[in-house]
Structures are given as structure tokens and as C-alpha cells.
Amino acid sequence: ENSLNFLCHLPANFLPFGNGEIVTPRLENGSSEAITLQLPFKFFGRTHNQTFVNNNGHLTFTEPLSDYIPLLNSGRDIIAPLWTQLDNRRGGTISCREDRSSAVLALVTAAIDRYFPNITFVATSAFVATWDSVPYQNGEGVTFQVVLVSNVHRSFILINYGDIAETEQMWQAGYSTLDSLHSFTIPVTSAPELSSSSNINVYGRRSFHVDGSPNCKPMQPEARASPEPFLSLFL
Numbered sequence: 001e002n003s004l005n006f007l008c009h010l011p012a013n014f015l016p017f018g019n020g021e022i023v024t025p026r027l028e029n030g031s032s033e034a035i036t037l038q039l040p041f042k043f044f045g046r047t048h049n050q051t052f053v054n055n056n057g058h059l060t061f062t063e064p065l066s067d068y069i070p071l072l073n074s075g076r077d078i079i080a081p082l083w084t085q086l087d088n089r090r091g092g093t094i095s096c097r098e099d100r101s102s103a104v105l106a107l108v109t110a111a112i113d114r115y116f117p118n119i120t121f122v123a124t125s126a127f128v129a130t131w132d133s134v135p136y137q138n139g140e141g142v143t144f145q146v147v148l149v150s151n152v153h154r155s156f157i158l159i160n161y162g163d164i165a166e167t168e169q170m171w172q173a174g175y176s177t178l179d180s181l182h183s184f185t186i187p188v189t190s191a192p193e194l195s196s197s198s199n200i201n202v203y204g205r206r207s208f209h210v211d212g213s214p215n216c217k218p219m220q221p222e223a224r225a226s227p228e229p230f231l232s233l234f235l
């Protein structure tokens with residue numbers, strides 16, 4: 001598949017994924033191995049040199065996590081774009097990479113500068129993890145992506161949602177710290193709403209400032225919004 005087709009298949013807002021990336025094992029409640037970060041990621045006062053991409057829809061930093069019952073305030077630093085029981089044995093792919101290419105860094109820098117206009121920010125790393133058409137344990141496949149965007153001073157999260165089907169499974173989306181002092185649950189009442197809501201006025205996307213430094217609020221309140229695809233920047 002050539003690069004043009006590869007880009008054309010991307011959901012709106014998504015960064016490219018799947019090309020030579022680390023792929024997590026097809027294993028119930030599985031995780032990646034520890035992935036060393038070339039640029040450590042600051043998360044509310046703690047600095048992490050590695051991360052684990054866990055099949056059930058979350059990133060952790062000190063150890064892998066097999067839990068499929070969501071509990072954000074569980075005594076660990078965790079970022080959970082969609083924490084629920086997912087089963088990549090039934091289909092889909094979970095993949096990740098740390099990207100320091102000039103093209104991707106320019107895209108995420110422009111996004112963060114747009115969403116947080118009161119700061120000047122230049123990204124030097126983007127860790128991209130994508131759940132592509134991974135089925136619920138009992139149900140349809142879902143597609144979403146989380147990007148850890150950082151430089152030596154600041155760090156942000158971008159979460160991109162593609163098609164998110166309804167589910168009767170327990171699920172949760174958001175992030176939390178080891179001490180639960182910084183914890184946020186995305187305020188929607190059904191999983192499909194993740195694809196049609198935003199905190200930055202961009203349909204299917206959310207962004208959070210997570211290094212703990214002050215005076216860095218996103219530009220828009222919770223809102224339904226319009227698409228802002230990355231695709232136009234690639235093609």
C-alpha cells in the first residue's frame with residue numbers, strides 16, 4: 001500500500017500509524033514490553049522514561065496493566081483514551097511509536113499552539129499509540145489514538161477518536177496521577193459521544209496540558225464541534 005493510500009485511510013484528526021511500528025501482542029489483557037522514551041515525559045511533576053501500551057485502552061508508565069475494569073483513581077499514573085475490555089485476538093491492531101520527524105513535530109506543534117494560544121510551544125517528541133478497529137470483548141471494533149506531545153519543559157496529550165460504537169461493557173476515559181491529585185474523567189454519558197464532543201472545539205479530539213505547570217488552559221470549553229482533519233496538512 002503506497003503512502004497516499006495509507007494517508008487517505010486515516011480517520012479525521014489522526015496522525016499516521018501502522019507503518020513499521022511496535023505492535024502489542026494478540027493476547028487477552030496483554031501489554032507491550034516497556035518502551036523506552038527518547039525524550040522523557042513529564043506528567044504532573046513526575047518524569048517517566050518509559051511507557052507501556054496496554055491492550056485494554058490505556059498507557060501506564062511504571063509497569064504494564066492487564067486490568068479491564070476501569071478505575072482511573074487506582075494509585076498509578078495512567079492515561080486512558082478508552083479503558084474497557086478490548087480483544088485484539090478477534091481483530092484490529094494496537095501499535096505505537098515515538099516520532100521525532102520534522103513533519104509530525106510540525107503538525108503537533110501547530111495543534112498545541114492553536115489549542116493553547118497563551119503559550120509558545122515547540123514539540124520535540126510525539127509518542128503515538130493507536131487502537132485500530134480493535135473489538136470490544138463483546139461487540140464491535142473501535143478506533144482511537146493517544147499522542148504524548150512534549151519538549152523538555154512542557155507536555156500535552158492529544159486524544160483522537162474515530163468510530164466508537166456503543167457498548168454495555170464498563171468503560172472510562174481520562175487520566176489520573178499516582179496520588180489522584182490530578183484526575184480527569186471525560187464528561188460524556190455514552191461511548192459514542194467521545195467521537196462527537198471535544199474540549200477544544202474540534203470534533204472527535206481532546207487535548208490536555210499535563211506537565212503540571214500553571215496558566216495553560218485550553219482555548220475552548222466542552223462543546224460539540226466540527227472536524228479538523230490532519231489529512232489536509234499531509235496531502
